[in-house]
Amino acid sequence: MTCNALPPMLLTISTVHLLGLLYLFYIHHCQKSLPKLDEQIKKQLWDVRNELKKCEAGPPQDLKGAKQFLIKILIRFNDKIKSLSLGEMIIKENLFVQLRSEFKKWNDGLNDTKMSFDSSKELSQNYRGRELPGFSNYRIFEMILQDRVAKLKEPAIESLNSIKDIILKQFTDVSHQCFRNYPVLLNTTMNKIDNIQSSQQAKTEQRIMDQFEMESMIYTQDPIYLKFLNEISGEKFSEAQLPVLDIKSKYSEMLQAYYEIVVQRMADQLPMLISFYMLKETAELLCTDMLSILEGANVSELLFEDSDLSKRRKDLQTRLARLTAAHEELNDFI
Structure with missing residues (x-):
């Protein structure tokens, strides 16, 4: 049908009326399309929210929210460090399994040093001073034992260094687990760990040296000494024989008995010293120091993220x- 064939009424419709009809047609079309568009947007919203759930929650954009977020992740870090120091959390490797392994090496090394001393006759010949026959020089016994104990210092420090490295790795793993998306905060934390550990290592080393100084005093309770002497010699010495227990034929056994006491003391004392200062006290100092970050902190700098995530x-x-x-x-x- 041509335009000339249209009814006269339609030919007289103004442009305004035509636009009105087109607008109504457009509105009708939109009303039919909007629900479908709404469903598409809802689906996209659902997908985006699911993707966001896979991403770790980042810091809020506002300062107050960001500071609360910083407090939250610092508390979480401290909780993990405390749990780690108590053996309640395992990161990649069990910390206390590793520590026990190192302490066993220390104990095995101590046992390897329990070689027998010279025979009583050799001791009398090799270490006799200006004393007359029949007399004993107690200073000689001290020197022999002090020399044997002093040789334990180097392996003791080696144990300290090995355990320090184990603990440092565990603390580092916790730091990366908590702050891997925040390089400034991670770097700040690692500096704190290094500083505290260096200080604690020096402190522990001094305590170990103090322990060796005490061991050089050569002392134990009489009943304890007699118990070990009886076990080693196979005889029965009692406190009733004191203080004149001076049997030259038993000098070698007497030295062995005392050294056995030293070994048992050091087998426990060194692990306790290292565990206390390098793990327990270090964890406590670190947790306290981490909270000091909040004092005058540049929150946006600490929570700066530089990662694909x-x-x-x-x-x-x-x-x-x-x-x-x-x-x-x-x-x-x-």
Whole structure:
């Protein structure tokens, strides 16, 4: 049908009326399309929210929220360090299994030093001083034992260094687990760990040297000494024989008995010293020092993120904001 064949009434419709009809047609089309568009936006919102759940929650954009977030992750870090120091948490390797292994090496090394002393006759010949026959020089016994004990210093420090490295690795693993997305905070934490550990290592080493100084005094309770002497010699010495227990034929056994006491003391004392200062006290000092970060902290700097994860999270958050706004606008027309 040509335009000339149209009814006269239609030919007289003004442009305004035609636009009105087109507008009504457009509105009708939109009303039919909007629900479908709304469903598409809802699906995209669902997908974006699910993707965001896979990303770790990042710091809020506002200062107050960011500071609360910083406090939260610092507390979580401290909780993990405390749990680690108590043996209640395993990161990659069990810390206390590793420590026991090192302490066993120390104990095995001590047992290897329990070689027999010279025979009593050799001791009398090799270490006799200016005393007359039949007399004993107690200073000689002290020197023999002190020399044997002093040789334990080097392996003791080696044990300290090995255990320090184990604990440092565990603390480092916790730091990366908690702060891997925040390089400034991670670097700050690692500096604190290094400083505290260096200080604690020097302190522990001094305590170990103090322990060796005490061991050089050559002392134990009489009943304890007699118990070991009886076990080693196979005889029965009692406190009733004191203080004149001076049997030259038993000098070698007497030295062995006392050294056995030293070994048992050091087998426990060194692990206790190292565990206390390098693990327990270090963990406590670190937790306290971490909270000091909050004093005058540049929160935005500490929580600066430089990772693909943070970039993806920000992109998803931007998409979520746009889709949410579009969904709200669309609801006004449905």
